[in-house]
Amino acid sequence: MGDGQNPGFITADIDEHCKERAPGAGGACYRYTYQPDLRPGANMWAGVYWVYPSNDWGTRPGRLLIPPYKRVRFKAAADLRPDPSNPDTKPTPRVSFLVGGIGSNPADPQPYSDETVGKQQAIKNAYLTTEWQDLEIDLGSVVPTSAFHMISGFCWTVNYQPGVPTPQSPPTVIYLDDIVWDTE
Numbered sequence: 001m002g003d004g005q006n007p008g009f010i011t012a013d014i015d016e017h018c019k020e021r022a023p024g025a026g027g028a029c030y031r032y033t034y035q036p037d038l039r040p041g042a043n044m045w046a047g048v049y050w051v052y053p054s055n056d057w058g059t060r061p062g063r064l065l066i067p068p069y070k071r072v073r074f075k076a077a078a079d080l081r082p083d084p085s086n087p088d089t090k091p092t093p094r095v096s097f098l099v100g101g102i103g104s105n106p107a108d109p110q111p112y113s114d115e116t117v118g119k120q121q122a123i124k125n126a127y128l129t130t131e132w133q134d135l136e137i138d139l140g141s142v143v144p145t146s147a148f149h150m151i152s153g154f155c156w157t158v159n160y161q162p163g164v165p166t167p168q169s170p171p172t173v174i175y176l177d178d179i180v181w182d183t184e
Helices: none
Strands: 010-014 029-034 044-051 064-065 073-077 094-099 122-129 133-138 148-150 152-159 172-182
Touching: 010 044, 073 094, 073 152, 094 133, 122 133, 152 172
Parallel strands: none
Antiparallel strands: 010 029, 029 172, 044 152, 064 148, 073 133, 073 172, 094 122, 094 152
16 A cells, blocks of 8 residues: 555565564464555555455445454564654654444445444554564454454554655564454
């Protein structure tokens, strides 16, 4: 999404080039590198949705889930991004993590959407450091109490505000690990 919808501005490594894994982490480890698009009219933000089925933005129903789901827990870290060419760029990127959202935009109607309560998203914002952080997204107010379909099970977004990146600006590198939909 954002600058990431164009090739070359987000690269993904799965189980390669990741930080040393946190103790007890399971599943895949992800390393995302976002280099902002400096062309006029660029978005200056990017993000990645985990969707089911693959590449679905509402043209097909999502995965059927049986409650109770309480939270999505995960581990996150980042490389620092000091930028001597732009003193407004914070070295610790602020990343928004989301669950839900597909099908909630009335301007982009699709036949299917996330079946969250009121088409809401669950959101967790965090400033990431070089150390793994245990984070969680509370699902209590967004997931139904009966079976439901989800297309977008997890998402992250990041931007370069305040300030505008320069050609010397470092990329934003985000690490994610141990992403789990939890019933406890």
